[in-house]
Amino acid sequence: MNSRRDFLKGTAWMGAVAMFGGCEALKLTNGGTMQGFVCAPLKKVRVGVVGVGRRGCWAVERLSQVPGVYVTALCDIDESRLVDGDKAIAKSGKPAAKHFLTSPDKPHDGYRRLCESDLVDVVYNTTPWQYHVPASVYAMKCGKHTAIEVPCCMNIDECWELVETAEATQRHCIPLENCCYGDSELLALNLVRSGVLGELIHGEGAYIHDLAAENFAAYKGSKFFTEYNGTWDRWRLKWNQKLNGNPYPTHGFGPICQYMGINRGDALDYVVSVSSREARLTEFAKETFGPDSPEAKETYALGDVNTSVFRTFRGRTIMVQHDVSLPRPYNRINLIAGTKGILRDYPLRVALLPHAHEWMKEEELKALKAKYEHPLYKTAGEIAKKVGGHGGMDFMMDLRWAYCLQNGLPMDADVYDAATWSCLTELAAESANNRGKSINVPDFTRGGWKTAEPLGIVNVDLAKLDFGDVKLHGAEGQFKKEL
Numbered sequence: 001m002n003s004r005r006d007f008l009k010g011t012a013w014m015g016a017v018a019m020f021g022g023c024e025a026l027k028l029t030n031g032g033t034m035q036g037f038v039c040a041p042l043k044k045v046r047v048g049v050v051g052v053g054r055r056g057c058w059a060v061e062r063l064s065q066v067p068g069v070y071v072t073a074l075c076d077i078d079e080s081r082l083v084d085g086d087k088a089i090a091k092s093g094k095p096a097a098k099h100f101l102t103s104p105d106k107p108h109d110g111y112r113r114l115c116e117s118d119l120v121d122v123v124y125n126t127t128p129w130q131y132h133v134p135a136s137v138y139a140m141k142c143g144k145h146t147a148i149e150v151p152c153c154m155n156i157d158e159c160w161e162l163v164e165t166a167e168a169t170q171r172h173c174i175p176l177e178n179c180c181y182g183d184s185e186l187l188a189l190n191l192v193r194s195g196v197l198g199e200l201i202h203g204e205g206a207y208i209h210d211l212a213a214e215n216f217a218a219y220k221g222s223k224f225f226t227e228y229n230g231t232w233d234r235w236r237l238k239w240n241q242k243l244n245g246n247p248y249p250t251h252g253f254g255p256i257c258q259y260m261g262i263n264r265g266d267a268l269d270y271v272v273s274v275s276s277r278e279a280r281l282t283e284f285a286k287e288t289f290g291p292d293s294p295e296a297k298e299t300y301a302l303g304d305v306n307t308s309v310f311r312t313f314r315g316r317t318i319m320v321q322h323d324v325s326l327p328r329p330y331n332r333i334n335l336i337a338g339t340k341g342i343l344r345d346y347p348l349r350v351a352l353l354p355h356a357h358e359w360m361k362e363e364e365l366k367a368l369k370a371k372y373e374h375p376l377y378k379t380a381g382e383i384a385k386k387v388g389g390h391g392g393m394d395f396m397m398d399l400r401w402a403y404c405l406q407n408g409l410p411m412d413a414d415v416y417d418a419a420t421w422s423c424l425t426e427l428a429a430e431s432a433n434n435r436g437k438s439i440n441v442p443d444f445t446r447g448g449w450k451t452a453e454p455l456g457i458v459n460v461d462l463a464k465l466d467f468g469d470v471k472l473h474g475a476e477g478q479f480k481k482e483l
């Protein structure tokens, strides 16, 4: 568990970094905590997007509609993806980006050249999971801020590598957890901060999304073959073959951590995790490709349903569930319960004392929603819906981190959140593979959680954002289906 930490603590990597041609800004301050970290305002934000796939292409389209944000560089292993990225930028009327095409035998070459260039301030990482940490660590070592799709890192070593690199380079490392900006999640956060639910005691979040067909979509010749051939190289299916537990924890977990002020007033103490057996992917493969197909004979380590339960230092519990294969409706649960009431989503329901034995009636819920609508939603909800991305929350996320950078504000979620929300990728597997044994959760803040302030009710000032020069349009990437 400590190998990469030792590497980072040593000076060897500084020498290695110094060898990178043209890679400036290696002002390694070893500068301490990133909690509350701010930079001088950066009015024009130049973004390099690495991995212009389904998610990345969509991001290019959204980012090009944020005032003051310019996608100046695109990197991918597949040239057709760069062309689609160009089309996404062109819709906004903003200038074309430089291409960094990389080859399959040199997968690290493209993003390295992009990070070393002086074209970008932020490296926006929408690659498959195995490239999240290598590309974003490299970006920070090249003096760039980085934003990473979720999960940000795939094991505890990688969590520490992100934390220690951000601290050493004093660069932002932003987890792209769009679900923190969903309308129900923002409503819940506002209810919590207003004290309506009382003292928080328990939360539940999940990623329940039947991706069985999506996982196999890259199969050429199958009925799931799409023009874009599914995910690149069936990368997600390959993770399911080797990793049990919860490889995709953050959509349900991140918002609950924000409600409870995890890393900011409270911290995760320990976790236990249990997985069901795997059945659905094998059954799906047999039915779709035949019982003798390689897909049907493959072993999938990922149990169909994984359930993890955390206890925090302040005595709260959080349940996090993962199921990407059983046929059932999409659900992130989004449940937060306190001493005065409860909010739960899918569909959105609230129950409050003194009538907490029953969910609120429709009219009462409507009035509560109107009263506690999050100010960020009030300000930018209409614009976000126009651009879209999971109903607007993706645009809200991009608008907010860019706004923070442009105005020298701390990020809503930082590198410690990136590590904490993602660390279940290793912890769930370790616990589930060992009869649900209890595992201590690393404190990536090294005690900083005791004094850090919880995320407040943040907003943007539209007067500081010039939407006048932006052509707003619905962003759908090249693929209409949302993942």
Ligand SMILES: NC(=O)c1ccc[n+]([C@@H]2O[C@H](COP(=O)([O-])OP(=O)(O)OC[C@H]3O[C@@H](n4cnc5c(N)ncnc54)[C@H](O)[C@@H]3O)[C@@H](O)[C@H]2O)c1
Pocket (backbone or CB within 6 Å): 050, 051, 052, 053, 054, 055, 056, 075, 076, 077, 078, 081, 102, 107, 108, 110, 111, 126, 127, 128, 129, 131, 149, 150, 151, 176, 177, 178, 230, 231, 232, 233, 235, 483
């Ligand atoms: N937040 C969300 O709602 C959400 C939704 C979907 C996906 N995601 C995340 O987005 C990321 C990408 O997922 P996706 O569905 O777009 O996958 P994808 O396979 O469609 O896209 C990945 C892209 O990365 C490219 N790529 C592969 N290796 C590369 C390399 N070495 N250098 C540069 N580019 C490389 C591929 O060619 C492809 O274009 C994942 O981390 C996933 O978890 C998040």
